[in-house]
Amino acid sequence: MAELDEATRKLTIKLVYYGPAMSGKTTNLIGLHDLLSPDLKGELMTLETQNDRTLFFDLLPLGFRTPTGWLVKFKLYTVPGQVVHDATRKAVLSRADGVVFVADSQRSQGVNNAESFQNLEENVRRVGLDFESLPLVVQFNKRDLPNVLSEEEIQARWSAAPWPLVMASALTGFGVRETFVNLLEAVYPALEKHFSLHETLGTDAQSFINAATGVSLGNQG
Amino acid sequence: MEIKARGYGRTLSLRELLSGVVPAKLSAALTVLLGSSARVISADGSWVMSDTPALAENARRLPLFHDLETAGYLETTATDEGRVRAVVIILESFMRSGARYFMASEMHIEVVKTDFEELQRKHEALMVSEARYKALAEHLEERVKEQVNTIESAHRQLYQAEKLASVGQLAAGVAHEINNPIGFIRSNLSTAQSYVHKIQSVAKQVKSGKDAALVNAWQSADLDFVLEDFPSLLQESVDGADRVSRIVSDLKGFSNVDQAEEEIVDLNDNIRSACNVAANQLNSRAELNLALGELPKLNCKSGHLSQVFLNLLLNAAHAMRERGEIHIWSGVEQGQIVIRFRDNGCGISPDVLPRIFDPFFTTNDVGSGTGLGLTVSRDIILAHGGSIEVDSELNTGTTFTIHLPLDRKNT
Numbered sequence: 001m002a003e004l005d006e007a008t009r010k011l012t013i014k015l016v017y018y019g020p021a022m023s024g025k026t027t028n029l030i031g032l033h034d035l036l037s038p039d040l041k042g043e044l045m046t047l048e049t050q051n052d053r054t055l056f057f058d059l060l061p062l063g064f065r066t067p068t069g070w071l072v073k074f075k076l077y078t079v080p081g082q083v084v085h086d087a088t089r090k091a092v093l094s095r096a097d098g099v100v101f102v103a104d105s106q107r108s109q110g111v112n113n114a115e116s117f118q119n120l121e122e123n124v125r126r127v128g129l130d131f132e133s134l135p136l137v138v139q140f141n142k143r144d145l146p147n148v149l150s151e152e153e154i155q156a157r158w159s160a161a162p163w164p165l166v167m168a169s170a171l172t173g174f175g176v177r178e179t180f181v182n183l184l185e186a187v188y189p190a191l192e193k194h195f196s197l198h199e200t201l202g203t204d205a206q207s208f209i210n211a212a213t214g215v216s217l218g219n220q221g
Numbered sequence: 222m223e224i225k226a227r228g229y230g231r232t233l234s235l236r237e238l239l240s241g242v243v244p245a246k247l248s249a250a251l252t253v254l255l256g257s258s259a260r261v262i263s264a265d266g267s268w269v270m271s272d273t274p275a276l277a278e279n280a281r282r283l284p285l286f287h288d289l290e291t292a293g294y295l296e297t298t299a300t301d302e303g304r305v306r307a308v309v310i311i312l313e314s315f316m317r318s319g320a321r322y323f324m325a326s327e328m329h330i331e332v333v334k335t336d337f338e339e340l341q342r343k344h345e346a347l348m349v350s351e352a353r354y355k356a357l358a359e360h361l362e363e364r365v366k367e368q369v370n371t372i373e374s375a376h377r378q379l380y381q382a383e384k385l386a387s388v389g390q391l392a393a394g395v396a397h398e399i400n401n402p403i404g405f406i407r408s409n410l411s412t413a414q415s416y417v418h419k420i421q422s423v424a425k426q427v428k429s430g431k432d433a434a435l436v437n438a439w440q441s442a443d444l445d446f447v448l449e450d451f452p453s454l455l456q457e458s459v460d461g462a463d464r465v466s467r468i469v470s471d472l473k474g475f476s477n478v479d480q481a482e483e484e485i486v487d488l489n490d491n492i493r494s495a496c497n498v499a500a501n502q503l504n505s506r507a508e509l510n511l512a513l514g515e516l517p518k519l520n521c522k523s524g525h526l527s528q529v530f531l532n533l534l535l536n537a538a539h540a541m542r543e544r545g546e547i548h549i550w551s552g553v554e555q556g557q558i559v560i561r562f563r564d565n566g567c568g569i570s571p572d573v574l575p576r577i578f579d580p581f582f583t584t585n586d587v588g589s590g591t592g593l594g595l596t597v598s599r600d601i602i603l604a605h606g607g608s609i610e611v612d613s614e615l616n617t618g619t620t621f622t623i624h625l626p627l628d629r630k631n632t
Binding site: 063091 | 228290329
């Protein structure tokens with residue numbers, strides 16, 4: 001769960017981009033860094049890579065200050081997708097407030113997606129989170145590639161799932177922001193319930209999301 | 222105020238962020254770069270790099286950002302804006318690199334720890350599974366032993382059944398073949414007896430006759446003795462033929478063991494018939510004493526039990542070093558038929574006694590015994606719900622006691 005520090009008036013929210021190897025999790029963070037313009041935006045910190053593949057995790061800090069003087073910090077993490085790094089995935093997933101599952105739309109990746117999703121479900125339980133209530137958005141990435149599952153197929157396959165589905169092409173930025181906004185929309189009610197954000201921070205869902213993504217209040221609606 | 226530390230995600234202090242540099246050298250380098258005195262101080266002022274003393278009142282204070290927050294300040298009296306900016310960027314880069322190091326090492330520690338715990342869990346699970354397989358293996362050994370016993374017992378029965386079947390076939394064939402000739406031998410002997418009687422009736426007339434030559438011939442041939450001896454010879458032959466037919470019928474009793482159907486018999490008859498079959502071997506070695514009490518009829522595999530009695534009798538006979546005695550006693554004790562074979566033969570030595578019922582155990586020379594006699598005997602008695610015990614003293618004799626329940630359903 002997020003950390004709320006009354007003394008320093010700081011709320012830290014942890015969001016995790018999960019998914020199979022090479023599905024574009026890091027590319028999502030790079031895209032967000034380029035697309036979003038919140039008050040506060042850190043540099044993308046890449047801990048360790050090998051042949052373009054994440055070994056530990058990537059971290060993108062974003063944040064804003066509320067009119068009431070609170071600092072809201074988002075820490076966006078990616079997990080290493082390769083099967084062998086399960087312990088790292090579990091460590092990154094620990095205490096997450098929300099998860100984006102980045103699936104690879106290519107037809108050949110069906111099994112990898114399924115295995116990774118199952119791994120997510122298992123690890124969520126292992127780190128003591130409740131999978132049923134965990135805010136989750138499913139992103140189907142790499143829409144720009146040929147030989148991908150059609151949107152209809154995906155919608156049909158996931159019709160029974162309760163999570164928002166977002167089509168994306170992280171490399172071009174398509175759907176990256178939408179995914180993030182969808183996640184914030186799922187996360188906010190949980191935070192509101194737990195911390196009464198409206199009373200403490202003086203925010204509502206819309207202003208919170210706008211601030212996080214950098215949409216100036218004047219432009220909304 | 223420090224937020225509780227927790228792994229790679231915790232907030233790092235300025236001191237930690239700059240732990241990768243040598244403070245004195247960096248401080249000196251900053252002074253040179255800025256061309257003016259400078260110091261680096263944490264956000265809450267609790268830590269000052271290389272304990273540089275406070276600067277003059279007019280010093281500037283520039284925030285050093287890390288992770289969206291002010292982690293500390295650069296204080297300097299320098300006025301060159303470009304240089305100051307550049308130094309801030311250098312310091313923030315150092316901090317970034319320090320943070321990277323901390324996060325990576327924290328994550329590494331965490332992963333190693335969970336991997337180790339996972340290994341230990343797996344190790345424990347393996348131990349449990351190993352124990353389970355061990356138990357299974359032990360159980361397996363038991364099961365194999367059981368199976369081997371079953372197979373051995375089946376093998377023995379098969380061996381005995383085949384032996385009995387071939388003996389039975391032979392006996393049935395022999396009995397059939399002998400029955401006819403013995404029938405007419407017996408009948409002819411009776412006729413011969415009556416013929417001798419007729420000849421005897423004319424002997425007087427021949428001897429008192431006038432024909433001296435005839436009388437002379439009679440006497441020289443000693444026909445008086447012949448006529449006197451002839452009936453007893455014939456009587457002995459009749460007795461012999463009767464014994465042959467009795468043995469043949471006893472043999473037939475043994476010959477139907479392979480059919481092994483239950484019948485209701487008086488076991489005393491089986492004992493007697495076993496004695497008859499063994500008579501030849503017994504007579505030369507031992508005196509047979511039968512003390513057979515009245516027995517209720519028993520529903521049993523008669524041929525099998527006869528085989529047991531025969532085995533015990535022959536064993537007793539073989540135990541005789543010199544002519545001895547074999548006592549067979551039968552009776553009813555506590556609702557069970559009890560049959561006791563007692564001999565005063567050589568006895569069984571104590572080290573052999575526990576093994577006498579073991580299959581293929583024999584004290585006879587190779588080829589003269591199968592070592593199955595007592596094993597099969599015990600199997601047969603057990604199959605009837607009974608028991609067989611042995612009591613023996615070296616050089617004094619051996620007693621086998623058989624108990625057979627009258628009503629097998631209760632056992």
